[in-house]
Amino acid sequence: GRFAATLKGDFVVFLIGLRGNAALPLTPAFKQAGDAFAAILRELDARPELGCLGTEQYVGDSDTGSRFMCVQYWRSSEHLARYAAASGSAHHGPWKWLMKLGRESPELGFWHETFVVRDGDYESISVNCPP
Secondary structure (H helix, E strand, C coil): CEEECCCCCCEEEEEEEEEECCCCCCCHHHHHHHHHHHHHHHHHHHCHHHCEEEEEEEEEEECCEEEEEEEEEECCHHHHHHHHHCCCCCCHHHHHHHHHHHHHCCCEEEEEEEEEECCCCCCCEEECCCC
């Protein structure tokens, strides 16, 4: 069937990803980061009051290393920022570890992009897969 996602009010699309830069496709650091992402996503799924509306994950590889990307939908940029800064969250420890690793080694690249979507300024159509 054909589906269309609708949401009242503004929302946030947050893209976050990892890129393995080492010769081996899956390094211990890439696996550790992947395990951390899994814990974060479990927490977000179990606690809807945090403001995460849903997630989708994508994994791949190329000649230049392994890739991971997660698309997250948030109720607001304030919800996202509050979660990112929460010292008791599943995000806090891995974030500190990634910042340290990024300063010490080029083995793992990481990035994020945040987009605020204004009420009604989007289109979402899916065929044979719910949004």
